[in-house]
Amino acid sequence: MSLERYQLEAYEDLMTFEFISKGPKGEIQKIIVFSKFEKRNYYNLAFGDKIEGSNDFDDETVSNNDDYQKILATVAKAVLIFTDKNKDAWIIATGSTKSRTRLYQIAISKNLLELQTYFDIYGYKDKKWIKFEKNMAYEAFLVKRK
C-alpha cells in the first residue's frame, strides 16, 4: 500500500501491534488489537493510545497529533499483515464516536480503489451489511482478504 505509515512492531501471534505516532504533541505510543469473537472467524479491530504511567490503553482520547491519515494507513497495514496470516478472517471495526466512525468512512472512501485490491469491504447501515460505497454513512465496517 502506497501511503506513508509508521513502523509497526508485532507480537508473534500477530494479535497485537504497536507503533509510535510522532507529531506536534510529541511521541504517542499506540496499540492495535485484534480480538476474536466466538462467532465463526470474526475479529474485532481496535486501536488507541497508551495511557501515560500505566499499562492501559484508551480508544476514546483524541490525541490530535496531526497524523490521522498516517495512523489509519498504519492500521490498514496491520490488517494486511494479520489477514496475510489469517486469510479467512473477517475483521470488524467500529468507531468509538460518530465523528470517528465518519473519519474511518472518509479514509476508506479516499483509498477505496487501493483497499479493494486487497479486501472485500462492507459497511453496516440500518442493521444490514452492504457492499461499501463512497458517500454513504455507515455505523461499522467489515473486511475480508480477497
Next chain:
Amino acid sequence: MTEKINTTENTEIKDFILKKGQNPYSDKVFFQKKFEKAEAILSESLLPDDPNFEENLSTSKQIDSISSIGLLIKNTRLERNITQEALAQKLNVEKALIVDLEKNPQSATMAFLVKVFQVLNAKITFDVILQP
C-alpha cells in the same frame, strides 16, 4: 529483543518488527466497549458469509421451490427489521405460526402468504415462463 522480518511473499506488505516472546497483552481485555458494540452488531445482522447473504443483497428474489418462500419471508422480514413476534402481532396470529411458516411454508394458503407480504409492505409478482 526484536527481529526484523518479512512474513509474506507479497512484496506489497513491507517488513515489520517482530517482538520476541509471548504477547504480554494476550490475556488483557482492551477496548471492551468497542468489542461489545461490534459483538452486538454481528449478532443482530445477516453476515456476508451467511449462506443466503448474497440473495438478501438483491432486491429481486427468485424462488425455485415452494419451500423457498419461507426463506423469502424471513429475509423480507429481516430487511424490514421486524421480529417474528411483531409480524405475528400485525397478522393477529401466534408467533409459533410465523416460526413454522418460515421453516415449512408448504401448508400455508396462498391468501395468507399474500397477506404476509402485504404486512411486510412488499410487492410480490408471479412470472410464468413457458419452457421450450
